[in-house]
Amino acid sequence: MLISISTSIFPSEGNPTYLLAFLQKIKSAGFDYVEFGRKHTNISPRIEEIASTGIKVWAVHGDLPRNALSSDNSLRMNAVEEELRRMDDTAAYAPCPYVIHYLDRMLDPRPGRQFRKSIEQLHEKAKELGFILALETAPYKPQISERYPDSDEIANFVRSFESPNMRVTVDINHSNLKEDLIQVAANCRGIIGNIHVSDNMGKWEDHLPPGEGIINIRGVLLALIKCGYTGPCNVECHHPHPTIPVLKQIRINIEKICENL
Numbered sequence: 609m610l611i612s613i614s615t616s617i618f619p620s621e622g623n624p625t626y627l628l629a630f631l632q633k634i635k636s637a638g639f640d641y642v643e644f645g646r647k648h649t650n651i652s653p654r655i656e657e658i659a660s661t662g663i664k665v666w667a668v669h670g671d672l673p674r675n676a677l678s679s680d681n682s683l684r685m686n687a688v689e690e691e692l693r694r695m696d697d698t699a700a701y702a703p704c705p706y707v708i709h710y711l712d713r714m715l716d717p718r719p720g721r722q723f724r725k726s727i728e729q730l731h732e733k734a735k736e737l738g739f740i741l742a743l744e745t746a747p748y749k750p751q752i753s754e755r756y757p758d759s760d761e762i763a764n765f766v767r768s769f770e771s772p773n774m775r776v777t778v779d780i781n782h783s784n785l786k787e788d789l790i791q792v793a794a795n796c797r798g799i800i801g802n803i804h805v806s807d808n809m810g811k812w813e814d815h816l817p818p819g820e821g822i823i824n825i826r827g828v829l830l831a832l833i834k835c836g837y838t839g840p841c842n843v844e845c846h847h848p849h850p851t852i853p854v855l856k857q858i859r860i861n862i863e864k865i866c867e868n869l
Contacts (some may be wrong), residue, residue, distance in 0.1 A: 775801025
């Protein structure tokens, strides 16, 4: 199984040159594939420099604002247009998964209807550019969200489009907090376009490096493969000091987990 890592392990960019430095660290640590994190933007002017690092782009993470659920159509359209610009900015990496958070987490059904309108517009753009719009399974945050949209709901939402350009991103760190991960894989059978792999202690979305929490990462990966996932083990973890030795150790640990999958 190939290994990918999200640039989200690094902080948000304060300088446009930081992304290249991040990619060089990732390459030096032995990774060949990345997902661009949602806070690493303004990519199109640096496509040639990014290519020069030798890193291949597995996926791009969008950053659809919550105004995409607004009943004020001008606010909603501004949010959608912001995301459409990011899709254009990263179009050189299509076809690949383009990750969007599933934002319908309110009891009131009206924001959910607005969310669908926004996703319909992003889906049309994905078809135009060749992206696979990959809606991410949600974290369980009762302190913040009114309700938890489970993987079955998200999978049914995706299936309702009946489109090869709509898939699910199974975030095992998110889904582990409320659901059985083997069941999550089964719920999303046949439509898993991307995965986010990190660990937690079962209470909060800690985004620990794989192997540092309670999740049976290998068992979950096997379930995802059995349910049709064919992409890389895409690591989306956090670390306070993502030095080259730290990144290298994360790669070694996940390679051991993925051995002979």
